Amino acid sequence: MSKTEVVLRVAGAAGDGIASSGEAFAKICSRSGLHLLAYNSYQSVIRGGFIWLQIRASHEKVFTHGNKVDFLIALNQREFERNCVDIVPGGAILYNSDKIKPNKDKINENIILCPLPVGQIIKDIGRNPILQNTVALGALIKLLDLDFENMANVIRDYFGKKKQTAMEVNLQVSKAGYDYADKNLPQFDFKLETDLDNKRPVLTGNQALSLGSISAGCKFYAAYPMTPASSILHWLSAHSIQTGMVVKQAEDEISVINMAIGASFAGARSMVGTSGGGFSLMTEAIGLAGQTETPLVIINSMRGGPSTGLPTKTEQADLFQAIGASQGDFPKVIIAPSTVEDCYYSTIEAFNLADKYQLPVILLSDLFLSEHMESVDSFNFDAIIDRGEIVTHKPSDNAYRRYKFTPTGVSPRAFPGTSGTIFQATSDEHDDFGNVISDVFTDPEMRTKIMDKRMKKMDFVKKDLPIPKLYGTDDAKLTLVSWGSTFNVIRESMHFFSQENLPINHLHIKYLAPFQSGIQKILETSNDTLIIEGNFTGQLSKLITMETGFKINHTLFKYDGEPFYTEEIIDKVRDII
Amino acid sequence: METESKKISDYKTNTTPTWCPGCGDFAVLRGVLSALTELQINSKDVVVVSGIGCSSNITGFINSYGFHGLHGRAVPVASGIRFGNHNLKVIATGGDGDGYGIGLGHFIHAMRRNIDLTYIVMNNQVYGLTTGQASPTSDKGMLTKSTPTGSLEVPVNPIALGLISGATYISRGFSGDPSHLAMITKNALTHKGFSLVDVLSPCVTYNKIQTYEWFRERVYKLEDEKHNTRNLDSAIKKAHEWDVKIPIGVFYEANQATYEDDDPGLKNGPLVEQPLDNTGNMSKEIMKEFI
Structure with a gap:
C-alpha cells in the first residue's frame, strides 16, 4: 500500500541552511493542501554544532513530528552517521556523494542510499556549497512525486524579485536535482493526497502569539532578547510599521516590564515576552501590576532550567515560578496554550481578561510550542476586544x-x-x-x-473560563492529565488507544490560575490517573493535590530537553493497564 | 473652568508630607508646584512617577496623576507612560539610592534614548528611609551604619554620566536656594528631550556632613560665571567640581530629536488614541505571509 504520510529530517551543522530548506519543504507541503508539523532540534551555536529539522506531512492533521524518518537529507559525514539509525526500513538517505562516503557496514541493509553527485549535477549552474540543499530538495520532490511547479513558486517567493540571480540559480539547481532523481534514483511508493487548490497557513507558536496580540489590539510590546521568546520580538518589530505597534527592546527585563506597566497605565494594551531567566527579573513588577491593578500580558516561553539551563531545549518547569511570581497575595491569571492555533486565541483571551479584571495574565508557552511550525486552518479574525x-x-x-x-x-x-x-x-x-x-x-x-x-x-x-474538557470516553480505565504543549502528542496517542480499543481518556488543563473547580470532579470519578509533564518534580501534579487534595497515581516525567514522543506515552500506558 | 488661571494651591493635595522638618525635599516639592503653576499646565495632563524612598513619596503631595512604583524603576515606568501617551507631561522623581543605585542602568539607558521626560533626583548622599546606610553618591570615606570604617567606593557622578549618556538638559539645583531650583525645574519641564535635575537635598537626620551650611559654603551658580550651556567639554569639566566649589544651574542643554519623534509607531499620535476596530483585518492580511 502506498504511504500517505512522510517524515523528512534535514541534519547538518548550524549555518548549513537547514532552517530555510525545512521552511521551503514545509511551504511546498502546505501549499499542496497537506498538514504538517515541524520541529527544530538545535543548539545555541551560530556555526557548527549539530542540528536537525524534522517535518511530518500528511493530508490528515498531524500532531507530532514523528519518531522515525522516511527520508534523511544528511549535509555532512557526521550527521549522516548520527542520524541514519532513525530511518525506517525502506526509507532513504539523500546526501552529497562528493563529500560524504557511507560506511556500508554501519547502515541497515533495508535503507536505500540515494547519492547525489552535486558537483556533476550543478556543474553548469553554480558553486555555492549551500546549493547541495536545493539539489536534495529537488530530488526529494521527485521521489515523493510532488508538483515541481509548486516548488518553483516557493523558491520564487523565497528569494523575491530583489534576489533575482539567486532565485534563477536555485530554480535551475532544484530542477537539476529533480531531473537527476528521475533518471538515476529508485522509485518510492508514496501517494501524498495533495490538493494544490487548498493552501494552508503554516506558522510557529510564537508567530501565532504575535498575531494574536495584533488582533487583540496590543500597541506596546517590550522585550529583552532571550531564547525561545526572541522570535516574538523579531516578528513584531518587522511588522511594527504595518501594525502601528511600538516594539521596544530595553536594557533588561526589569525595564521591559516596568515600561509595559507604564504604557498600560497610560491606556495602551501592552505585552512583554521572555523565558525563565528574564521572567525571574520581571517577578517583582508582576506584583506591581497586581497591586496597582494595571492590565498586562506576560509571555514566558519556558526552556530547560534551572539557571541558564538548556537555552535551546524545551521544558515545562516554570509553573511554580509563575504561580509564586512576586511577594504577597494578589490576583493573577495563568494560561498555558496547547497548540499553535491555541496560541493565537489564548493571546486574545489573555488581553481581554487582563483588561476586564485589571490584572497580570501570564501565558506559559515553551520552546517546543513557541518554535515548532504547524499547519493550521485559518483563524477567526473577528477578534472581540473587551477593554473592561x-x-x-x-x-x-x-x-x-x-x-x-x-x-x-x-x-x-x-x-x-x-x-x-x-x-x-x-x-x-x-x-x-x-x-x-x-x-x-x-x-x-x-x-x-x-x-x-x-x-x-x-x-x-x-x-x-470555559469548563474543563475531558477528551475520550467517560468510562475509562485510565485518565491522562496534562498541560501546555503536550496536548498534541497525547492527542496522537489517544488516537492510537482508540484504534486499539483501549479505554483511555484525557484531561488537559489550560487554566492553571485560577484553578477550576470542575477538575476535582473529573479526577474523583476517574478509575486511575497518569500525569504527563515535562519537568522533574511534577509541578501540575503537586498543584492538583494542593488545590483539590486529589493524588495522581502514576507519573511520566521528562526533563531531557526534548519534547515527548508518542511511543513514550503508549509504552507508559501499556505498563499501567 | 479650565480657563481660570491656576494657583499653586490647585497643584497641592491634602496629604501632609511625611518628610522630617527641614528636609531638602520640601524645596523640591515647592519647586515642582511653582513650575507647574507658572507654566499653567493642566493637572490632568501631568503624571508624576516615583520609585521608593523618602523622596519618592512626593507623588502623593502633587495634585496630578501619580505612579508610585517599585524601588529604582521610576524611569522605565515614566518612559512607558510616554510610549503609551506622549501627550502627557511626565515627571520622574526619586532619590539617589533609587536612581543612581538600584536604578542606575535605567537612568543611563533612558538618557541614551532622549525620551521627553524630566527626571528630578533628590540627592542626599544617604539612604534615609532605611535609616542611614551609604548611598551611591556618598563620598568616599563617609561613615554610615553600613560603612562604619568609611565608604570604600568612589561616588557616582550623575552630572558627568548624563553628559556622556545623551541627556539633552542636565542641571543641578540646591534645596537651600528654592527660587533658583524652581527656575531650573521650570526650564527642565519646558525642555524637549530628557532633562535631569539633580538636587542637592540635604538629609537633616542621617547626613551630618553634607548639611545646608556645608553646601552654602561651596555652591555657586554656573550662570554667574557665564558658563556656556551649549559646550559639552566645559560642561564635563564643571561636572567634576566637588568638595571645594560646587556648581549649580544648567550644565548643558541641546536641541535634539526625541525618541518619540523618531519612533515610527508614534507617528499617528499617542498609542492610547489608536483605534482598535480594524485589528482583525490587519491580522487577516498578515496571515497571507504564512501561506
Missing part, C-alpha cells in the same frame, strides 16, 4: 475612586488625561482613592477591605 470598564467622563460626585469597592472587585479604570479622574497608583497599600495607607497612615481595616476587593476578582475570572 473605563471611565471616560468626570464622575458626577467629582470624587473619582480609582479602587472603588464594587460587587465584582473590578473598579472602573481611567486613563491619565481624562477630566476629573486624577488618582495615585501606588505599589504601597492604598485606599479606594489610591491614597497610601502603608506606613504612616496604617489602616488595618482598609487594608483588609482593599485586599478582599482585589482578590474577589479571581472568583469572577473563574466564572468567565
Whole structure:
C-alpha cells in the first residue's frame, strides 16, 4: 500500500541552511493542501554544532513530528552517521556523494542510499556549497512525486524579485536535482493526497502569539532578547510599521516590564515576552501590576532550567515560578496554550481578561510550542476586544475612586488625561482613592477591605473560563492529565488507544490560575490517573493535590530537553493497564 | 473652568508630607508646584512617577496623576507612560539610592534614548528611609551604619554620566536656594528631550556632613560665571567640581530629536488614541505571509 504520510529530517551543522530548506519543504507541503508539523532540534551555536529539522506531512492533521524518518537529507559525514539509525526500513538517505562516503557496514541493509553527485549535477549552474540543499530538495520532490511547479513558486517567493540571480540559480539547481532523481534514483511508493487548490497557513507558536496580540489590539510590546521568546520580538518589530505597534527592546527585563506597566497605565494594551531567566527579573513588577491593578500580558516561553539551563531545549518547569511570581497575595491569571492555533486565541483571551479584571495574565508557552511550525486552518479574525470598564467622563460626585469597592472587585479604570479622574497608583497599600495607607497612615481595616476587593476578582475570572474538557470516553480505565504543549502528542496517542480499543481518556488543563473547580470532579470519578509533564518534580501534579487534595497515581516525567514522543506515552500506558 | 488661571494651591493635595522638618525635599516639592503653576499646565495632563524612598513619596503631595512604583524603576515606568501617551507631561522623581543605585542602568539607558521626560533626583548622599546606610553618591570615606570604617567606593557622578549618556538638559539645583531650583525645574519641564535635575537635598537626620551650611559654603551658580550651556567639554569639566566649589544651574542643554519623534509607531499620535476596530483585518492580511 502506498504511504500517505512522510517524515523528512534535514541534519547538518548550524549555518548549513537547514532552517530555510525545512521552511521551503514545509511551504511546498502546505501549499499542496497537506498538514504538517515541524520541529527544530538545535543548539545555541551560530556555526557548527549539530542540528536537525524534522517535518511530518500528511493530508490528515498531524500532531507530532514523528519518531522515525522516511527520508534523511544528511549535509555532512557526521550527521549522516548520527542520524541514519532513525530511518525506517525502506526509507532513504539523500546526501552529497562528493563529500560524504557511507560506511556500508554501519547502515541497515533495508535503507536505500540515494547519492547525489552535486558537483556533476550543478556543474553548469553554480558553486555555492549551500546549493547541495536545493539539489536534495529537488530530488526529494521527485521521489515523493510532488508538483515541481509548486516548488518553483516557493523558491520564487523565497528569494523575491530583489534576489533575482539567486532565485534563477536555485530554480535551475532544484530542477537539476529533480531531473537527476528521475533518471538515476529508485522509485518510492508514496501517494501524498495533495490538493494544490487548498493552501494552508503554516506558522510557529510564537508567530501565532504575535498575531494574536495584533488582533487583540496590543500597541506596546517590550522585550529583552532571550531564547525561545526572541522570535516574538523579531516578528513584531518587522511588522511594527504595518501594525502601528511600538516594539521596544530595553536594557533588561526589569525595564521591559516596568515600561509595559507604564504604557498600560497610560491606556495602551501592552505585552512583554521572555523565558525563565528574564521572567525571574520581571517577578517583582508582576506584583506591581497586581497591586496597582494595571492590565498586562506576560509571555514566558519556558526552556530547560534551572539557571541558564538548556537555552535551546524545551521544558515545562516554570509553573511554580509563575504561580509564586512576586511577594504577597494578589490576583493573577495563568494560561498555558496547547497548540499553535491555541496560541493565537489564548493571546486574545489573555488581553481581554487582563483588561476586564485589571490584572497580570501570564501565558506559559515553551520552546517546543513557541518554535515548532504547524499547519493550521485559518483563524477567526473577528477578534472581540473587551477593554473592561473605563471611565471616560468626570464622575458626577467629582470624587473619582480609582479602587472603588464594587460587587465584582473590578473598579472602573481611567486613563491619565481624562477630566476629573486624577488618582495615585501606588505599589504601597492604598485606599479606594489610591491614597497610601502603608506606613504612616496604617489602616488595618482598609487594608483588609482593599485586599478582599482585589482578590474577589479571581472568583469572577473563574466564572468567565470555559469548563474543563475531558477528551475520550467517560468510562475509562485510565485518565491522562496534562498541560501546555503536550496536548498534541497525547492527542496522537489517544488516537492510537482508540484504534486499539483501549479505554483511555484525557484531561488537559489550560487554566492553571485560577484553578477550576470542575477538575476535582473529573479526577474523583476517574478509575486511575497518569500525569504527563515535562519537568522533574511534577509541578501540575503537586498543584492538583494542593488545590483539590486529589493524588495522581502514576507519573511520566521528562526533563531531557526534548519534547515527548508518542511511543513514550503508549509504552507508559501499556505498563499501567 | 479650565480657563481660570491656576494657583499653586490647585497643584497641592491634602496629604501632609511625611518628610522630617527641614528636609531638602520640601524645596523640591515647592519647586515642582511653582513650575507647574507658572507654566499653567493642566493637572490632568501631568503624571508624576516615583520609585521608593523618602523622596519618592512626593507623588502623593502633587495634585496630578501619580505612579508610585517599585524601588529604582521610576524611569522605565515614566518612559512607558510616554510610549503609551506622549501627550502627557511626565515627571520622574526619586532619590539617589533609587536612581543612581538600584536604578542606575535605567537612568543611563533612558538618557541614551532622549525620551521627553524630566527626571528630578533628590540627592542626599544617604539612604534615609532605611535609616542611614551609604548611598551611591556618598563620598568616599563617609561613615554610615553600613560603612562604619568609611565608604570604600568612589561616588557616582550623575552630572558627568548624563553628559556622556545623551541627556539633552542636565542641571543641578540646591534645596537651600528654592527660587533658583524652581527656575531650573521650570526650564527642565519646558525642555524637549530628557532633562535631569539633580538636587542637592540635604538629609537633616542621617547626613551630618553634607548639611545646608556645608553646601552654602561651596555652591555657586554656573550662570554667574557665564558658563556656556551649549559646550559639552566645559560642561564635563564643571561636572567634576566637588568638595571645594560646587556648581549649580544648567550644565548643558541641546536641541535634539526625541525618541518619540523618531519612533515610527508614534507617528499617528499617542498609542492610547489608536483605534482598535480594524485589528482583525490587519491580522487577516498578515496571515497571507504564512501561506
